[in-house]
Amino acid sequence: xxxxxxxxxxxxxxxxxxxxxxxxxxxxxxxxxxxxxxxxxxxxxxxxxxxxxxxxxxxxxxxxxxxxxxxxxxxxxxxxxxxxxxxxxxxxxxxxxxxxxxxxxxxxxxxxxxxxxxxxxxxxxxxxxxxxxxxxxxxxxxxxxxxxxxxxxxxxxxxxxxxxxxxxxxxxxxxxxxxxxxxxxxxxxxxxxxxxxxxxxxxxxxxxxxxxxxxxxxxxxxxxxxxxxxxxxxxxxxxxxxxxxxxxxxxxxxxxxxxxxxxxxxxxxxxxxxxxxxxxxxxxxxxxxxxxxxxxxxxxxxxxxxxxxxxxxxxxxxxxxxxxxxxxxxxxxxxxxxxxxxxxxxxxxxxxxxxxxxxxxxxxxxxxxxxxxxxxxxxxxxxxxxxxxxxxxxxxxxxxxxxxxxxxxxxxxxxxxxxxxxx
Amino acid sequence: xxxxxxxxxxxxxxxxxxxxxxxxxxxxxxxxxxxxxxxxxxxxxxxxxxxxxxxxxxxxxxxxxxxxxxxxxxxxxxxxxxxxxxxxxxxxxxxxxxxxxxxxxxxxxxxxxxxxxxxxxxxxxxxxxxxxxxxxxxxxxxxxxxxxxxxxxxxxxxxxxxxxxxxxxxxxxxxxxxxxxxxxxxxxxxxxxxxxxxxxxxxxxxxxxxxxxxxxxxxxxxxxxxxxxxxxxxxxxxxxxxxxxxxxxxxxxxxxxxxxxxxxxxxxxxxxxxxxxxxxxxxxxxxxxxxxxxxxxxxxxxxxxxxxxxxxxxxxxxxxxxxxxxxxxxxxxxxxxxxxxxxxxxxxxxxxxxxxxxxxxxxxxxxxxxxxxxxxxxxxxxxxxxxxxxxxxxxxxxxxxxxxxxxxxxxxxxxxxxxxxxx
Numbered sequence: 001x002x003x004x005x006x007x008x009x010x011x012x013x014x015x016x017x018x019x020x021x022x023x024x025x026x027x028x029x030x031x032x033x034x035x036x037x038x039x040x041x042x043x044x045x046x047x048x049x050x051x052x053x054x055x056x057x058x059x060x061x062x063x064x065x066x067x068x069x070x071x072x073x074x075x076x077x078x079x080x081x082x083x084x085x086x087x088x089x090x091x092x093x094x095x096x097x098x099x100x101x102x103x104x105x106x107x108x109x110x111x112x113x114x115x116x117x118x119x120x121x122x123x124x125x126x127x128x129x130x131x132x133x134x135x136x137x138x139x140x141x142x143x144x145x146x147x148x149x150x151x152x153x154x155x156x157x158x159x160x161x162x163x164x165x166x167x168x169x170x171x172x173x174x175x176x177x178x179x180x181x182x183x184x185x186x187x188x189x190x191x192x193x194x195x196x197x198x199x200x201x202x203x204x205x206x207x208x209x210x211x212x213x214x215x216x217x218x219x220x221x222x223x224x225x226x227x228x229x230x231x232x233x234x235x236x237x238x239x240x241x242x243x244x245x246x247x248x249x250x251x252x253x254x255x256x257x258x259x260x261x262x263x264x265x266x267x268x269x270x271x272x273x274x275x276x277x278x279x280x281x282x283x284x285x286x287x288x289x290x291x292x293x294x295x296x297x298x299x300x301x302x303x304x305x306x307x308x309x310x311x312x313x314x315x316x317x318x319x320x321x322x323x324x325x326x327x328x329x330x331x332x333x334x335x336x337x338x339x340x341x342x343x344x345x346x347x348x349x350x351x352x353x354x355x356x357x358x359x360x361x362x363x364x365x366x367x368x369x370x371x372x373x374x375x376x377x378x379x380x381x382x383x384x385x386x387x388x389x390x391x392x393x394x395x396x397x398x399x400x401x402x403x404x405x406x407x408x409x410x411x412x413x414x415x416x417x418x419x420x421x422x423x
Numbered sequence: 424x425x426x427x428x429x430x431x432x433x434x435x436x437x438x439x440x441x442x443x444x445x446x447x448x449x450x451x452x453x454x455x456x457x458x459x460x461x462x463x464x465x466x467x468x469x470x471x472x473x474x475x476x477x478x479x480x481x482x483x484x485x486x487x488x489x490x491x492x493x494x495x496x497x498x499x500x501x502x503x504x505x506x507x508x509x510x511x512x513x514x515x516x517x518x519x520x521x522x523x524x525x526x527x528x529x530x531x532x533x534x535x536x537x538x539x540x541x542x543x544x545x546x547x548x549x550x551x552x553x554x555x556x557x558x559x560x561x562x563x564x565x566x567x568x569x570x571x572x573x574x575x576x577x578x579x580x581x582x583x584x585x586x587x588x589x590x591x592x593x594x595x596x597x598x599x600x601x602x603x604x605x606x607x608x609x610x611x612x613x614x615x616x617x618x619x620x621x622x623x624x625x626x627x628x629x630x631x632x633x634x635x636x637x638x639x640x641x642x643x644x645x646x647x648x649x650x651x652x653x654x655x656x657x658x659x660x661x662x663x664x665x666x667x668x669x670x671x672x673x674x675x676x677x678x679x680x681x682x683x684x685x686x687x688x689x690x691x692x693x694x695x696x697x698x699x700x701x702x703x704x705x706x707x708x709x710x711x712x713x714x715x716x717x718x719x720x721x722x723x724x725x726x727x728x729x730x731x732x733x734x735x736x737x738x739x740x741x742x743x744x745x746x747x748x749x750x751x752x753x754x755x756x757x758x759x760x761x762x763x764x765x766x767x768x769x770x771x772x773x774x775x776x777x778x779x780x781x782x783x784x785x786x787x788x789x790x791x792x793x794x795x796x797x798x799x800x801x802x803x804x805x806x807x808x809x810x811x812x813x814x815x816x817x818x819x820x821x822x823x824x825x826x827x828x829x830x831x832x833x834x835x836x837x838x839x840x841x842x843x844x845x846x
Contacts, residue, residue, distance in 0.1 A: 057480040057503070077505040080480070082530055084500065088575060105530040107505050108769050110807070129842055146769035152511060156834065161822050169814040170807065175766035178820040179833060187825040194827045200842035343598040346531050346569035384533070384593065384807035391592040397601040399584050402610040404617045410602060411579065419552055419623035 006043045007067050010034035010210050013314065021067070023127055023200070023207040033310065034210045036067040044258050049229055052221075052260075056080075058107075059115050059218035065254055066119055066218075067211050069126050074151045075118025079218050081106050083226035083376075088344040089357075093364055097374040099232065100341075101223055103381065104349055109146045110382035111139035111350075112244065116215035117147050120204035123211040125151065129202035133157055135192040136205075137185050137240065137303045138167030139350075139381050144204055145176035156201070158188050163302060166385055184297060186308045205241070209310075213243045220251025223376055224261055231256075231267045233373040234324070236360040238352045238380055239271040239280045240304045242315030248378070249318055270369065271319050271326035272359035274299035274334060274351075280309055281326035283316045291316060300331045300389045301351040303381060325368045329358040331389075337361065338383060338390045348383035354390075356380075429466045430490050433457035433633050436737065444490070446550055446623070446630040456733065457633045459490040467681050472652055475644075475683075479503075481530075482538050482641035488677055489542055489641075490634050492549050497574045498541025502641050504529050506649035506799075511767040512780075516787055520797040522655065523764075524646055526804065527772055532569045533805035534562035534773075535667065539638035540570050543627035546634040548574065552625035556580055558615040559628075560608050560663065560726045561590030562773075562804050567627055568597035579624070581611050586725060589808055607720060609731045628664070632733075636666045643674025646799055647684055654679075654690045656796040657747070659783040661775045661803055662694040662703045663727040665738030671801070672741055693792065694742050694749040695782035697722035697757060697774075703732055704749035706739045714739060723754045723812045724774040726804060748791045752781040754812075760784065761806060761813045771806035777813075779803075 009018045014032025024034055047064050055061035059079025060072050082102050090098035103112040117140065124132050133156040134144045141157045148155040155176040159168060160183060172178045181188045189206075196206045204212045224231055231252050237245040249269055255261040273281040276299025283291035294307035309315070319326055329337075338354035341347050349357070360377050363369045383390065400406040407413065432441045437455025447457055470487050478484035482502025483495050505525050513521035526535040540563065547555050556579040557567045564580045571578040578599040582591060583606060595601045604611045612629075619629045627635045647654055654675050660668040672692055678684040696704040699722025706714035717730035732738070742749055752760075761777035764770050772780070783800050786792045806813065823829040830836065 077507065080503075082500040088573065102530065105528055105533065107525065107528045109771070110528065110533070110805075131840065131842065146765070146771065148769075149766055150511065150769035158830075165814070166807065166810055168820060169817050170771065170810065172817045172820060173762060173765045173771065173806075173813060174769055175762075177834065179830065180820045180822040181825045182822055183825040191825045191827065191830060195830060195836075198827070199836065199840060202842075339596060339598075342569070342596045343572055346571075346573035346597060348532070348569065348593065348596065382533075382807070383596075384589065384805070387589055387593065390596060391588070394592050394595045397591060397595060397603050399603040399605055402604045402606040402614045404614065404621070407581075407602065407614060407618060411600065413618075413622065418621070419554065419625075 006038050006064060008037040008039050011037040023202065025207045025209050036210050036214050038065065040257050047258060047260065049260055052225065059215065062218055062221045067214050068119065068122050072118060072122045073125050074121035075114060075147050077107055078114045078118045079106065079222065081222070083223060084345065084347070086345050089341065092340060092344050093361055095364055095371045095375060099376045100345060100347060101219060101376055101378045102347060103219070104347060104353065104379050104383065109139070109142040110385070111143060112216065112219060112380040113139045113143040114147065115218050116212045117143040117204055119215035120208040120212035121147050121151060121153065123208060124153070124202035127202065130154060131156070132202040132204065134204045135185065135189040137305060138163055138385065139303055140205065141167060141171040145171040145174035148176065149174040158192055160185050160188055164386060164388070166387070170385070185306050213247055216244045216247035217251035217254065219244070219378065220248035221255065224252060224255050229261050230263065231261060231265055232376045234268050234270065234369050234375045235378065236270040236272060236356055236363070236375065237378045238304055238356045239273050239315055240306045240309065242280055242309040242311035244380070245269055245271050245315050246311060246318050249322065267322065268324040269319055269322040270324045270359065270363055271315055272356040273326070273328040274301040274304055274355050275328040275330050277305040277307060278328035279307060280312050280315050281328040283312065284319050284326035301334055301355050303350065303352045304355060325363060327359040327362050329355060329362060333358040335390055335393050339393065347379060349379045350381040350383050350386040351389050352381055353379040353383070429461050429487060431460040431462050434460040446625065448630045448632050459633050459637050461488065463680050470681060470683065472683055475648065482638065485641055485644045490637050491542070491545050495541060495545045496548050497544035498537060498570050500530055501537045501541045502529065502645065504645070506646060507768065507770070509768050512764065515763060515767050516784055518787055518794045518798060522799045523768060523770060524642060524799055524801045525770060526642070527770060527776065527802050527806065532562070532565040533808070534566060535639065535642060535803040536562045536566040537570065538641050539635045540566040540627055542638035543631040543635035544570050544574060544576065546631060547576070547625035550625065553577060554579070555625040555627065556615070557627045558608065558612040560728060561586055561808065562726055563628065564590060564594040568594045568599035571599065572597040581615055583608050583611055587809060587811070589810070593808070608729050609716070636670055639667045639670035640674035640677065642667070642801065643671035644678065647675060647678050652684050653686065654684060654688055655799045657691050657693065657792050657798045658801065659693040659695060659779055659786070659798065660801045661727055661779045662696050662738055663729045663732065665703055665732040665734035667803070668692055668694050668738050669734060669741050672745065690745065691747040692742055692745040693747045693782065693786055694738055695779040696749070696751040697724040697727055697778050698751040698753050700728040700730060701751035702730060703735050703738050704751040706735065707742050707749035724757055724778050726773065726775045727778060748786060750782040750785050752778055752785060756781040758813055758816050762816065770802060772802045773804040773806050773809040774812050775804055776802040776806070
């Protein structure tokens with residue numbers, strides 16, 4: 001059965017009014033953002049743990065809870081990334097039970113954005129769109145370019161001109177038209193909205209945003225399924241536009257609502273930002289209802305550098321309502337945590353991952369997250385995309401000649417370090 | 424049941440003599456390399472398609488055919504990468520049925536090496552080793568460093584000094600001791616053999632090689648399973664040391680031997696190298712029994728730049744026996760194919776992937792691979808690791824101011840390109 005049967009429409013997150021399922025993205029009455037609304041009563045008899053797990057391990061095993069009319073036609077193999085039991089990192093942080101949700105190995109472009117983009121572009125095709133695009137801080141650009149290339153869609157991608165070289169070239173290589181814009185992400189985003197209003201192109205995080213954002217719920221579905229159909233006590237999540245944290249929680253809520261997890265959602269949600277661009281964490285920490293936009297973001301963590309986040313209000317509200325908290329960390333703390341994650345768990349995360357781990361560490365040390373409760377840290381992108389941020393902190397390896405004598409001189413190896421079997 | 428029950432020992436690939444299951448890697452009689460030998464009669468009643476598919480989607484679902492005594496303790500979530508139906512690339516190449524096996528998104532370090540390393544390091548722990556390492560052209564270094572970090576093993580890694588910066592720093596960041604050696608890979612490899620002979624450390628591709636190499640069979644298992652438990656007619660595979668191509672074929676042979684695929688193995692195997700380091704393809708093409716070592720490799724495809732490949736003889740023999748062929752391609756052809764793969768399928772492969780696709784293209788154009796038969800191309804590593812090779816071939820995107828007027832001036836967009844719904 002196609003999942004379209006279960007979508008009621010797009011609902012205004014401010015006034016609750018329902019609109020048709022189309023490329024609409026804001027409520028004409030109050031400019032509130034729209035969100036996909038489902039008929040859970042009709043979904044319930046059509047889903048079960050057994051049905052989900054019998055399908056291939058990717059995000060589409062939860063397709064009844066995603067807003068497509070038919071089968072996915074873009075990115076049918078996205079998701080299904082590992083949830084890693086991180087005992088060595090847990091020891092380093094002094095906590096008992098810690099997991100890493102590792103979207104740094106997501107197919108095809110190594111970030112959680114592949115989840116949202118595959119939903120948005122599959123929907124764009126359902127809507128008959130020929131031209132797609134996005135405003136991006138990098139990962140989204142990679143993902144839209146790769147997935148639209150695989151689908152043969154025409155693509156235009158707008159990025160801030162100061163973005164990392166690897167993210168710009170790593171987008172252009174897929175054949176997308178890449179436009180560098182001299183300005184902040186927020187300026188790029190406003191330009192994209194103008195383009196969408198004039199041309200009607202399918203910009204995944206503008207007019208396709210309601211569909212797009214639903215893809216992030218699958219991070220929550222996978223965490224719960226991999227924990228044995230239960231919820232963790234604490235989830236730490238990076239925040240850029242602020243949508244991901246809310247969608248993970250929405251995913252949990254849906255599993256609970258449908259009886260797939262036999263418990264209410266009591267998970268506390270924690271948001272992570274860089275101190276150089278911290279509108280949401282500042283909003284939470286200073287107990288304001290609405291965030292103050294950051295005009296000139298200044299951090300190595302460019303993928304989170306959105307000064308005026310679209311979902312900032314909702315993210316801050318969710319964090320408070322769930323009993324969680326938000327924090328931000330310096331660039332030095334970000335790099336330190338990237339190295340800590342690599343050295344303890346063998347996971348190379350991008351700067352956003354370093355931010356998330358550093359915030360988790362800070363929240364544990366401050367007592368906000370108890371050391372004896374279960375924690376999931378969301379790693380959303382791969383370190384190879386922001387390699388310069390961390391490589392500068394690593395010592396240059398020494399060069400030797402290819403002889404055993406030189407090797408021993410360098411390493412100080414002597415017979416004493418031979419394995420016992422040979423000693 | 425632990426899989427150790429099924430390993431008979433290590434068998435010399437030259438004389439066939441059987442040795443105990445230990446960190447042995449060559450036959451004292453004739454210096455032949457050793458290979459893990461299994462008791463397939465005893466494996467048969469213990470495996471089935473249903474048993475494999477009921478397990479989590481990673482390489483360990485085939486654990487009865489891997490040489491560990493117990494459960495894997497290093498890399499328990501490696502493998503299970505997508506097999507992609509590549510219709511757009513097939514159109515570009517003028518063939519009917521084409522698949523990409525995409526190890527560019529392998530967990531944790533984005534190459535097929537994670538498969539072999541997780542076997543080798545799990546075995547190292549079973550053997551009680553405390554110190555591990557490798558000689559590497561890059562991907563192996565990343566993988567050994569990451570997986571040994573996750574297991575808390577001490578690690579030393581030797582690489583040629585001219586390796587790409589990203590592979591060197593992307594190894595050191597995991598806390599491994601990285602030693603740059605001024606010399607070719609073959610010189611690095613010989614030094615590692617000296618270290619192993621003196622200290623008994625667990626070098627994954629030296630004294631752990633028989634166990635290590637078995638991990639590559641899982642590429643073959645996954646291809647066959649994802650095709651619905653059958654074999655493709657043609658597999659194109661990159662060759663560095665020459666082990667992978669043989670192990671994919673061994674994987675097929677085992678599935679056939681055990682009745683898991685209900686057909687003999689008639690797959691033709693094709694090997695891909697760069698023209699700047701082509702000992703095995705040269706050996707095949709010139710119809711020699713043994714390859715001539717290449718003293719000074721010269722190609723952008725450093726991950727395949729092994730001048731004197733350990734399994735060169737066996738790779739060439741297998742290619743001939745299977746009815747396949749080998750080819751090599753220029754650096755320009757490698758880059759061109761990296762871009763072709765990105766633009767048609769949204770897959771960013773490293774130079775080795777460009778090499779493999781370029782060779783496939785050459786073999787199709789020359790008629791060696793028929794256009795109407797089913798082809799699988801093995802992509803073994805991620806393009807982010809060799810990004811400079813391809814970024815130099817991409818035009819610098821233009822910078823504009825954040826206004827619609829500037830956007831339209833750059834792109835030539837006018838009302839005529841609006842989506843039909845808005846027109």
